Amino acid sequence: NNDLQKILFGLDTLVHKHNATEEFDQEMVLQLMEIVNYSSRNIELVNKIFAVLQSETPGETEQLKVLKLINDAINNFIPSSYLEQIEIQESILSSIVLEADNNLFDVFSELLRFIVSTRSSVLDSDHSDPSILIDASILSSNLCIRIRDTNSQPISELLSTELISTITEKWVSRGHYLPIALASVIMKYYDGSLKITPLDPKGNSFELLFPLKMIIH
Structure with a gap:
C-alpha cells in the first residue's frame, strides 16, 4: 500500500x-x-x-451510540448532495446503545459508501421521497438495523450469498464489493449477520442482525 x-x-x-x-x-x-x-x-x-x-474475540469494547455512529459515517463519507435523500428513523435509533469495539463504525460507513458509489446519478423524476432509509426494529432474537436504498443496481441473490458466506478467489475480480464483504465479516465477528435483499425495480436492503446480548439499552 x-x-x-x-x-x-x-x-x-x-x-x-x-x-x-x-x-x-x-x-x-x-x-x-x-x-x-x-x-x-x-x-x-x-x-x-x-x-x-485473525481476531478471535472483539477487542476493547465500549458503549457506542448507534445513531451517532451513523451520523458520523454520513458526515465523513457521504457527499452533501446526498443528504436530502437520506431519512433516519431517529425515534428508535437514538435509544440504541451497543457494547462493541471500533469495528462497528466500519460496518455503517462501508455500507453507506458502497451505496453511494453504486447509485444512479439521477433520481427518477417522480421520486420525491428519500431514497435511503435507515431504521431499526427488535426481533425475537436479534436487533435489526436496516439500510434500504431504492436507487442502485440490485445485487443478485447468488452474488449476495457469495459475498456474505466465505472468502473465495472470486474476491480478486470483485473488489467493488469488498465493502460489503468487510461489513459481513465484522457482523459475523459480533456473532451476528448481514442479510442482503435486492429490491424491485432498483435498490437493495441491507439488514444488520445483531445479537441481543450486545444491546446496553
Missing part, C-alpha cells in the same frame, strides 16, 4: 510538472491515478478484513 502511495505521489507530481506540455498525455496519467487510488482502497479493505478474521 505504501508503494501505491509513492506511485500516486509521483504521478501527481508529473501532472503538475508537465501540465502545460501538449505532448504530455495528462488524461492517461489521471486515469492511472484513479486506478492506483482504487487499488490502494481495495488493499486497505482487504487488510481490515483479515485483521478482523
